[in-house]
Amino acid sequence: MPVYSDPSHPEQNGRHERMHRDLKAACAKPSAYDLRVQQRRLNCFVKEYNHVRPHEALEMQTPASVHEFSTRPFPERISNFDYDSELKVLKVSRNGSVRWGSYNWVYVSASLQGKYIGALEMGNGIWRVFYRNVFLGYFNENELRTKEQSVRLETNLV
Structure with a gap:
C-alpha cells in the first residue's frame, strides 16, 4: 500500500528516514574509492542491519529472525485488471x-x-x-x- 507523506517532510516517515541515515553513515560518508569497494560496504551494511543489529521496533530482535517468507507464488506476468464500468x-x-x-x-x-x-x-x-x-x-x-x-x-x- 502506498504511504502518503508530503514532499520534503521526512518527519512523516521516520522509520524509513532513520534507515537512510544509518545507511549514509555506514556507506556514503565518505564514499569508497571504486564501485567494488562501495558494493562491499553496502553488503556489510545489509548483513549487519538485518542479521546482527537488534531493532527496538522488533522487541530487540533482528529483522532476519522475525521475517517469514511468503508462501504465495510470484506470477511471471501480472494479469490485466478490469475496472468497474462506472470508472x-x-x-x-x-x-x-x-x-x-x-x-x-x-x-x-x-x-x-x-x-x-x-x-x-x-x-x-x-x-x-x-x-x-x-x-x-x-x-x-x-x-x-x-x-x-x-x-x-x-x-x-x-
Whole structure:
C-alpha cells in the first residue's frame, strides 16, 4: 500500500528516514574509492542491519529472525485488471500524468507510467482515482480549467 507523506517532510516517515541515515553513515560518508569497494560496504551494511543489529521496533530482535517468507507464488506476468464500468479508465503517460479532456493534465505518479488507472466521479467535479483496487487520491476537474499547468492528486478533500 502506498504511504502518503508530503514532499520534503521526512518527519512523516521516520522509520524509513532513520534507515537512510544509518545507511549514509555506514556507506556514503565518505564514499569508497571504486564501485567494488562501495558494493562491499553496502553488503556489510545489509548483513549487519538485518542479521546482527537488534531493532527496538522488533522487541530487540533482528529483522532476519522475525521475517517469514511468503508462501504465495510470484506470477511471471501480472494479469490485466478490469475496472468497474462506472470508472473512467485512463492510461498514465510517460511523464506520470493522465490527459483530462483535450488540454489538461493530472499528475498521478511516475511509477505508473504505461499503466491504466480508474477515476470515479463523486459529484461537483471531484474525482477519486484508483490503481486497481488501491485508492490514490482526489482531484477537482474544476481547478483544471483555471490552471495552465498540471494538477497533482490530493489525498484529502480539505
